Amino acid sequence: MQDEVSMPRTWQAWTWTGHADPLALALQTVAAAPLQSGQVLVRNTVIGLNPVDWKVLGGDLVDWQPGKVPGVDGTGEVVAIGSCVTHEWLGERVAYHTSLASPGSFAEYTPVDARALLTIPSAVDFDTAASVPCPALTAWLALDKLPPRREARILISGAGGAVGLYAVQLAAMQGFEVSVMCHPRHWDRLRALGARECFEGPLDADSEWPQTQASRFFAIVDAVDSTHAARLSPALAANGHLICIQGRVEGWPSPPFGRTMSLHEVALGAMHQHGSDADWTRLVDAGNRILKLIADGRLKSEPLLTASFDSLPKRLDALRHRSVSGKSVVAVSSFRHAVGL
Structure with missing residues (x-):
C-alpha cells in the first residue's frame, strides 16, 4: 500500500541515451512505478548538479540501460509514501542524495528511500538545500574517518x-x-x-x-x-x-x-549499496546538522547559479568543461509552471 497526496501516472525527466555527452540527454515522459517499501515520492523543486552526474554518463562506472534517469541530488516536497514509511513525511520539505542505481533526480518526481531524506529548515530555501547533499556529506564522511x-x-x-x-x-x-x-x-x-x-x-x-x-x-x-x-x-x-x-x-x-x-x-554512493539503517541514521543526522548550521549562518554554502529545467543538459555540459564558477542548480518548479502543470 502507498499513501498519496498527489501520485501522478507520468512525468517529465531527462534520460540517458547511452552517450557520454550531457547534451545527448533526452527529455522524455516516463511512467510512474509503484513505490517500494521504505520509499517516498518527492515532487522535485530544485535539482543539484555534481561532477559525478557527468562522469557516469560514459557508462564505465554504472550498469545503465538507455532511458535511465540520472542525477543524485534534489529537493522538493514528499507527495506519496510507500509501506513502512510514517505519514509525518507527507508534505515535508526535503533534500536528498539518491543511488546511481535508482531513478535519479533529473525529473519532476523522484522515488527516494525515506532513510536518506534530509529535513530542510524553514530558513533555508530549496535552491541552497539542493546544493548541499553530495559535496557536504562527502566532506563529512572524509572527516569521519x-x-x-x-x-x-x-x-x-x-x-x-x-x-x-x-x-x-x-x-x-x-x-x-x-x-x-x-x-x-x-x-x-x-x-x-x-x-x-x-x-x-x-x-x-x-x-x-x-x-x-x-x-x-x-x-x-x-x-x-x-x-x-x-x-x-x-x-x-x-x-x-x-x-x-x-x-x-x-x-x-x-x-x-x-x-x-x-x-x-570515500564514496558517498557506497552508502546506498552497503550502508545499514544505523549508518544512514548517522549520515542523515550529520546532513541535518549541516543544514541547520547553514540556516544559522555558521556554515557557508556555495554561490548558486540557478538555471531552468529545460537547460539542464547545457548546464551539466558547462560543469564538465569547468566553464562556470559557482554551484549549478536547476529549478524544476519554473518548468512545471511554464508548461501549465
Missing part, C-alpha cells in the same frame, strides 16, 4: 572545490588546524572560512613540496585524484591518515613499518 585530535594539522588538497568548501569549515569546527592546497584565487575565501595556511596546487610529479613538508600533517584529505594523493604522502606524520575522495591509492605509498599510515577511500 579521523579520530578526534584537537589542533592536529590537517591538509585539504583540492580545497577550492565544493567538497573542499565544506571540509575546510567542518574540520575547523572540529578543532583541527587546517591548511589548504588549491589555486591561489581561492585563498582569501578559504582563509575566511578557517584555513590557516595556503599552498598552491595541485602538484606536478617533479614537485619537492611533499619532502619540504615531511612528517608535518596528521591527515591529508585529497580531492584531486589517487596519483596526487600518493604524491602528497611524504608530508604525513607517523601514524597519519591519507583520505582519498577521487579514486584511491592502489599501492601503499610507504614501505612497511615506515610512516605506518592509514589509507581511506
Whole structure:
C-alpha cells in the first residue's frame, strides 16, 4: 500500500541515451512505478548538479540501460509514501542524495528511500538545500574517518572545490588546524572560512613540496585524484591518515613499518549499496546538522547559479568543461509552471 497526496501516472525527466555527452540527454515522459517499501515520492523543486552526474554518463562506472534517469541530488516536497514509511513525511520539505542505481533526480518526481531524506529548515530555501547533499556529506564522511585530535594539522588538497568548501569549515569546527592546497584565487575565501595556511596546487610529479613538508600533517584529505594523493604522502606524520575522495591509492605509498599510515577511500554512493539503517541514521543526522548550521549562518554554502529545467543538459555540459564558477542548480518548479502543470 502507498499513501498519496498527489501520485501522478507520468512525468517529465531527462534520460540517458547511452552517450557520454550531457547534451545527448533526452527529455522524455516516463511512467510512474509503484513505490517500494521504505520509499517516498518527492515532487522535485530544485535539482543539484555534481561532477559525478557527468562522469557516469560514459557508462564505465554504472550498469545503465538507455532511458535511465540520472542525477543524485534534489529537493522538493514528499507527495506519496510507500509501506513502512510514517505519514509525518507527507508534505515535508526535503533534500536528498539518491543511488546511481535508482531513478535519479533529473525529473519532476523522484522515488527516494525515506532513510536518506534530509529535513530542510524553514530558513533555508530549496535552491541552497539542493546544493548541499553530495559535496557536504562527502566532506563529512572524509572527516569521519579521523579520530578526534584537537589542533592536529590537517591538509585539504583540492580545497577550492565544493567538497573542499565544506571540509575546510567542518574540520575547523572540529578543532583541527587546517591548511589548504588549491589555486591561489581561492585563498582569501578559504582563509575566511578557517584555513590557516595556503599552498598552491595541485602538484606536478617533479614537485619537492611533499619532502619540504615531511612528517608535518596528521591527515591529508585529497580531492584531486589517487596519483596526487600518493604524491602528497611524504608530508604525513607517523601514524597519519591519507583520505582519498577521487579514486584511491592502489599501492601503499610507504614501505612497511615506515610512516605506518592509514589509507581511506570515500564514496558517498557506497552508502546506498552497503550502508545499514544505523549508518544512514548517522549520515542523515550529520546532513541535518549541516543544514541547520547553514540556516544559522555558521556554515557557508556555495554561490548558486540557478538555471531552468529545460537547460539542464547545457548546464551539466558547462560543469564538465569547468566553464562556470559557482554551484549549478536547476529549478524544476519554473518548468512545471511554464508548461501549465
